[in-house]
Amino acid sequence: MKGFGMFIPLRLRFAFLAGCVSVFVSSAASAHSYYVLDGQPIRWFGNRCVRFLSPATFPPGSEADLHVRSAMGEWNRVAGTSFVYSFVRPDQDYPIDHFDGLNDTAAVPSWQLDPGVLGVTYLVNYGPEWFDTDILFSDLPGGAGYSFDVFPDCEVVTHPPTHGYSFLLIALHELGHGLGLGHDPLGTEQPGSSWFVATMNPRYPSGGPFGLENIIELHADDRNGIRFLYPHSGPSMPRRTDLAAAAYTSSSVVGRAVPIFVTPTEAYPGEVILLRAGIENLGTTNEFYVQQSFFLSGNDQIEPDDLFLGSLRWDLAIGDALSFDVNIPLPADMAAGSYFLGSILDDLDEVAEEFEDNNAAACCEFLTIKQLSPTIQPLGQHRATCGRSWTGPTPSVTLPSNTAPLSWTLDNPETGMTVDRASGVVRWPRPQPSPFLYTLFLRAANEAGSDTEVLFLGVDRAAPVLNPRADETIACGSAYASAVPILTAPDCMNPILLWSLDTATSGLSVNPSTGVVSLAEPLPVSTAMLITLRASNSAGSGTTTWQLRVSAADFNGNGTIDRPDLGPFLTCLKGPDIRQPGRCACADLDGDSDVDLKDISALQRDIGR
Amino acid sequence: MAALSDHAATVFEGVVAEVRSYWAGSPRTIVSDVTLTSVTYLKGGPATAIATASLTVPGGTIGSWQMRISGAPELKPGEKWLLFLLPSYQTFPTVGIWQGALRIQEDGAGVARMFTSSGTPIYGDAESPPGLVDAARSREQFPDGGVSARPTLRNGAIPNDGPPAMTHSDFLCRLRPVLNRSRVHPKDPWMARCVQEPFLKTSLQPASGGTTISRLGRAARIENREQKGKSPAADAEHKP
Numbered sequence: 001m002k003g004f005g006m007f008i009p010l011r012l013r014f015a016f017l018a019g020c021v022s023v024f025v026s027s028a029a030s031a032h033s034y035y036v037l038d039g040q041p042i043r044w045f046g047n048r049c050v051r052f053l054s055p056a057t058f059p060p061g062s063e064a065d066l067h068v069r070s071a072m073g074e075w076n077r078v079a080g081t082s083f084v085y086s087f088v089r090p091d092q093d094y095p096i097d098h099f100d101g102l103n104d105t106a107a108v109p110s111w112q113l114d115p116g117v118l119g120v121t122y123l124v125n126y127g128p129e130w131f132d133t134d135i136l137f138s139d140l141p142g143g144a145g146y147s148f149d150v151f152p153d154c155e156v157v158t159h160p161p162t163h164g165y166s167f168l169l170i171a172l173h174e175l176g177h178g179l180g181l182g183h184d185p186l187g188t189e190q191p192g193s194s195w196f197v198a199t200m201n202p203r204y205p206s207g208g209p210f211g212l213e214n215i216i217e218l219h220a221d222d223r224n225g226i227r228f229l230y231p232h233s234g235p236s237m238p239r240r241t242d243l244a245a246a247a248y249t250s251s252s253v254v255g256r257a258v259p260i261f262v263t264p265t266e267a268y269p270g271e272v273i274l275l276r277a278g279i280e281n282l283g284t285t286n287e288f289y290v291q292q293s294f295f296l297s298g299n300d301q302i303e304p305d306d307l308f309l310g311s312l313r314w315d316l317a318i319g320d321a322l323s324f325d326v327n328i329p330l331p332a333d334m335a336a337g338s339y340f341l342g343s344i345l346d347d348l349d350e351v352a353e354e355f356e357d358n359n360a361a362a363c364c365e366f367l368t369i370k371q372l373s374p375t376i377q378p379l380g381q382h383r384a385t386c387g388r389s390w391t392g393p394t395p396s397v398t399l400p401s402n403t404a405p406l407s408w409t410l411d412n413p414e415t416g417m418t419v420d421r422a423s424g425v426v427r428w429p430r431p432q433p434s435p436f437l438y439t440l441f442l443r444a445a446n447e448a449g450s451d452t453e454v455l456f457l458g459v460d461r462a463a464p465v466l467n468p469r470a471d472e473t474i475a476c477g478s479a480y481a482s483a484v485p486i487l488t489a490p491d492c493m494n495p496i497l498l499w500s501l502d503t504a505t506s507g508l509s510v511n512p513s514t515g516v517v518s519l520a521e522p523l524p525v526s527t528a529m530l531i532t533l534r535a536s537n538s539a540g541s542g543t544t545t546w547q548l549r550v551s552a553a554d555f556n557g558n559g560t561i562d563r564p565d566l567g568p569f570l571t572c573l574k575g576p577d578i579r580q581p582g583r584c585a586c587a588d589l590d591g592d593s594d595v596d597l598k599d600i601s602a603l604q605r606d607i608g609r
Numbered sequence: 610m611a612a613l614s615d616h617a618a619t620v621f622e623g624v625v626a627e628v629r630s631y632w633a634g635s636p637r638t639i640v641s642d643v644t645l646t647s648v649t650y651l652k653g654g655p656a657t658a659i660a661t662a663s664l665t666v667p668g669g670t671i672g673s674w675q676m677r678i679s680g681a682p683e684l685k686p687g688e689k690w691l692l693f694l695l696p697s698y699q700t701f702p703t704v705g706i707w708q709g710a711l712r713i714q715e716d717g718a719g720v721a722r723m724f725t726s727s728g729t730p731i732y733g734d735a736e737s738p739p740g741l742v743d744a745a746r747s748r749e750q751f752p753d754g755g756v757s758a759r760p761t762l763r764n765g766a767i768p769n770d771g772p773p774a775m776t777h778s779d780f781l782c783r784l785r786p787v788l789n790r791s792r793v794h795p796k797d798p799w800m801a802r803c804v805q806e807p808f809l810k811t812s813l814q815p816a817s818g819g820t821t822i823s824r825l826g827r828a829a830r831i832e833n834r835e836q837k838g839k840s841p842a843a844d845a846e847h848k849p
Contacts, residue, residue: 035677054810064813096808097636098676106810114698115616116705121679122667124639131674136808145816164816177679183707185729202680202707202727255729 032225208248373449386492463540630669
C-alpha cells in the first residue's frame, strides 16, 4: 500500500504578472507517496539506513562509487529532515538475500532483470519498520550502458540509447525507494489531474536535472517526501533558501518528464507562443513575490541582457513545485533566426539563495522565428527638377528587423536611373521631363518573398540656365548681332517664353523669340557695354552677362586699329564745323563731337599699341 | 503498446480471486500465488481455453513481514486486470513491471474503462492527453492577454476537467491488431515462468559514447559547491 503525503497544508498561490505574458498553472496537484502498513508510513528505525556497496559494482574511487555516494549525499543534504544514508564497504561480495537485513546496493547482469528494468528495489519491512531494501541496478540498462556525466544535458538525458542512462538519476530514484518513498505520481489522481515532476516519477529520466547547467538534485516533491517521513527534530527548521528552474516538465505521458518546451517551435514575430516550464522551491523558507523573467537568447545560456519577453511574480511556499504554461507574445518585430527560449527565476537577484546556479533554464529545442516577406511603407509622390540630379527617399518596411536583409530593385527604371540594393534609395542624375508622373515600382525582396510599392515621380521644368558668353569687341559703325544664346539643358528649359535685356543701353535690342542681341550702329563709348540677357520660362528665368566693346577707329573692321585705318580717318579730318560723313563719328576718338588733331594723337597712340 | 505486445508471450484479462503468500526460495523471499477467474486470453494462452489462471508473483505479506518490489502492481482480490506477461521473468511477471499491468475499472455509469497499474487513466489518441494544457483554454482564461494567474491549491486537486479514461471496448479494438502483429513466443509454457537464479554482482557498464560530454559552467559549478563544502559525495557517511 501506498499513501499520500500531506506535509504542506492547503495554501493559495498567486502569480503576479508583468508585461504581456499570461500563465496557466497546470501542475500543482498530487504529491509524493510512501509505503504504508495499515495506513501508517513505514520508516527506518533511527532515521538511518546503512547501504552495503558491492565491491564489484562500486570499487572505491570509481565513477560508479562517486555517483552512488553522491546520490546518497543528495538525500542526506535535504534541509529539514533527520534522515541519513551511510554506507559500508564489505571486503568481498556475498549472495544477495532480501531478508538478511543488509541493504545490498549492487549491479547485476541485465539478463537477470526483466526487459526494460533499469533498477529495482526489493523492499522488506517488518511491521512499520524497514528491515531490508536491496537495490539492484542493471549493469547494461537498455543495452546502452550508463552515462556518468555529472551534468547531463538534455541531449544525453533524452537519448539514452545513444548516450547511456544517467546513473545519478537512476540511483537517486532507487535510493528514494530505499528510504521508503513510492512512485509519484501515485495514480489515485483523477483523470486529467496534473502531477509533480520529481525524482520519484516512475519513468526515466525521473524529473531530470535543473537549470542551464543540468544539475541533478532532488526535486521539491522528493524533499517534501523525505521531510514527511523523517521530519527535522530540533527546536527549529534550518533555514535554507534555494529556488530553482526545472529543466524538465510534465508531458502527456503521466510520470514521464520531458525537457521544458515551447509550442509551436516555429513562429512569426507578434505571435503568441506557449512555454511549458517549471519552478520549484527547494529550500525551507517561504519566498514571496519572486520574479521570473522570460528571455530569448542566441545561445543556450540565458542571461539577463538577452531579449526580454516578460515576467511573472510568484509566491513560492516551502515545497512548492509548479509546472505551468506561459503565453508569451513575441515582439512585433525581431530578427528571424533560431533562438533559445528560457527563463531566469529571481533574475533581479532579490532573493539571497544558497545556490544561485540553478535559477535559469532554457528549452532544449530551438524556437525558430520565421522571416516574413517585406511590406514596403507607402512611398508617396516626389518631385525632381529636370536635368538636376535627384535622390529619392529612403524607403522603409513595416518590420525592418525581421525582414532584413533586403535586396532592393526597380522593376521599371528610367534611363540612367539606379537604386541602391542595400538601402533602396533611387538616384537619377539627369531626370528627364515628362508631361505625366513617372510610376516607378520599387521592389524589396528577401528569402521569404518580395513586395513592390509605387513611387510617383514628377519632373519639373528647369528655370533657364544660359551658357556663359565671352566678352566681345566690335567695329565701330558696323551693325552688331550676337550669337544665338545657348541653354545648358534645352530639353529641360524650352520653350523660352521671353528673351529680354536687363540693361537698357541705347540702340541695343533683343529678339524676344531668339535671344539674339543686336546693335544697329555701334558708336564708340569710353567704357564697355555690359549686356545682361535674360531668358524666362514657366519655371523661372536665368541670365547671362557679357561685355561689348566698340572699337572706335577700326574703319576697315579688321579688329585692330592699324595703318590702313589712317586713310579713312584723314577723310574725316576736314576741320571744325564741316559736315562729315556719318561714319566719321567713329573717328571722334576723344568724344568732343569733332574730328580734329587731338583725335589724330589718340589714333597714333592706338596704332602704336 | 507495440513494445509491450512484442515482449509479452501471453496477454489476458481476468478478475483476481485469491492471493496467497508464502516463504520460498533460497535465499529467502516471499512470493504470492495469484488466482484469477473470468480469464479471457488475448494473446498466447493454453491450447484449450480455461477460465482461470494462476500466477506466481514476487512479494506478499506473511504476518508482520512484507516484501514489495518498487513500482510493482499489487494485485488484490476483486480487482480486474489486463496483464502482459513475459515468457519468463526474473523480477516480475508483467512486462516492464508496472507498465504491463493495466487496471479495468467501471465508472459510475457501469462503463469499463482502462487505467494504468497505479490508476492513471489511459487515453485514446484522439482525446486530449493528460497533463497537457491546451493553449486555447488558457487564452480563454486570460482573454485580455493576462493580468492575473489562475490560483490553485497546494497539494490539492485542481478542478477535474480532464476527459474520461478510454473505454475497455475501445482499448481492445486498438489492442487486438497490435497483438496480431506482435512477436510470437513459444507457447509452452504459456504462463510466465519464474527463473529464480542467485543474483550475480557485477560492475556498471558505461555507455560507449556518452560519458565525456562537457557543459559550459560545469567546472565552475563543481568548484562552487566544493568551496561551500557541499560536495554531495562528502555527505554520505562511511561506516567501516
